[in-house]
Amino acid sequence: MNQNNTEYRIMPNENNFKPQKKWEQTSTGYYIVPTSELDVKGVNNDGKNKPNLKALGMTIVRCRCPDCSDSRKHKEEHCVRLDLATGMGKCYNCGFRFIISSKLGDYNKKRGFQKKYTLPDTSKLTPLDGVAIDYLLKRKIQPQTASKVGVRSAMRVFSGCSLERSCLAFTYCEGSKVVNIQYKSTSKDFSFENGCELIPWNIDAALGQDSLIITEGMMDALALMECGFDNVISVPNGAESEVRCFDRFRYSHLDHIRTFYLAGDMDEPGEKLREKLAIYFGEARCRIVEWRVEEDMTKDANEMLMNHGVDAVLQCINHSQPCPIIGVETVDDYRERAKQIWEHGIEPGKTVGWGDFDSHIQFELGRSVIIVGEPNTGKSTFADDLILNLALQHGWKAALYSPEMFPPERHIDRLATTIAGRKFRKELITTERGVDYHKPQIPERMADRILDWLSQNIFFVTENSGRTIHKLLHRAEQLQMRYGIKQLLLDPFNYIQLPEGAKSDTMKIGDILAEIELFAHRTGLLVFVIVHPAKLQKGEKIESLYNASGSAEFRNRADYGLVLVNDDEHNPSNTLHRLKIIVDKVRDDAMGHKGVCYLSFDARNYRHGIVQPIYSNGSVVKLNMLDISSHCWLDQAEQIEIF
């Protein structure tokens, strides 16, 4: 067996640590050292007055051991690391753990109330026996490494077997006290002492350190010690451990740790534990250790040591990554996109070929468009035409939630009419104005092509299974995933169910609009919302998004805000209607600007057309309405025939 057997048996036994000098002790077993007796590196101490520790301007300092240094061969070695903020220190030569007297008051105050736990019986623990040594060596851990941090042997009965078996006993120490013991058989059964406090294992290793490695088990902690680390602790009870167990040590042991290396297992429970610890200690202080060498992933620190050796373990610690901070992004996350803008500028928004309208407003994905209009201005028809044009010209498939356009086949009829450029009918039709167009109506071949195009590009969100904003947006997101839609129409807003609760309607509307805006940003959909105006006073004209019914948030939340007003009073045409469009808001000035423009509207095919303003001395003197074509958008050949 191991040639070092005799040596490990005489290693200093920290559990039964006997100081060489006489010291008082705290109730938790830390020795109390008068501050005047400290000999801190870089601070003059005449032995009478308290050394001026603050002058050092550091938190973690080195000093001679108040207990062992006088009797050592290396008397001047500063073998203690001392945390000046808490006054807690530990000698890395003899294991003396202490608190300086001037910090005792703080310590007692911050430790606060402590529940009464029992202390375990340590009298039956023995030095590591052959079974334990065999087990440790198989796991590539030298017995003296384990012995030094209080691992012992014991005889124990585990559930499922009535015989006593030799097992490892991991003592949980705090100061000079053993607070708990975990017994672990070589076949991985384990048990704790009854009624004892669960504290992090080897917690005093955190004393005087500014970085700390936390493992998910004691064998992993031992593996890291085997690789030369002394700043290693383990959560007390594997991935199930509660972070609460650190509460009592926050002030005394952990406040001044700058870096926590989260070095748990590479499985799902390990992942959850890492998350809990990162949130508890704060992501900014945490680094994630992955037990991976090139492509080869191992379960934990001990397996890494067994399979790949000490250097591989060191490499994993060295390659640890800063823990991502949840809910925060850095410039580097967007660096490439920012460089794109630097190189090519902002990509121009999309237009639909509506003349002056195009010069006022260009569309980009991931935005919200809020449209408010007087009754009977054809807000829905306007939105449908705009969305169809964006779909046709730029491939932006769309989902429509239009409960007022009922039943859906009638809505499809209107959309098909817009695409065809004339009534979506088999036969020529006449109205009171006479025959609509000179050509025969829609042949079946063309009707099918239009319906085919619509079925591939336009989807309907229905009322079924609810109309809360979450449900509507969920359906839109599913359509995005399955069919790649880019546009969503919510028409009209007041069909969206307001959430329950005590808030005012205005606040609820604000919440829904915030939801829509964030949804647009997150999914990259262009979302159109049609809103009815609030009741107008007599003679009052609608002129901004503030006229939207229910909330000023409509204007505040919109990326684009459009107001539609009938302009037929001054319209000389008897076949085309004229619409005044107030572009009330364009949030991003790369996508347009505020102002007024005009569109014509043909009620026979629901299409909108160009109105050219004629200026004189800077003001509009005439609005030139251009003819609206009646060719089918899907039929290039027919287009040529018309022109």
Ligand SMILES: [Zn+2]
């Ligand atoms: Zn010492």
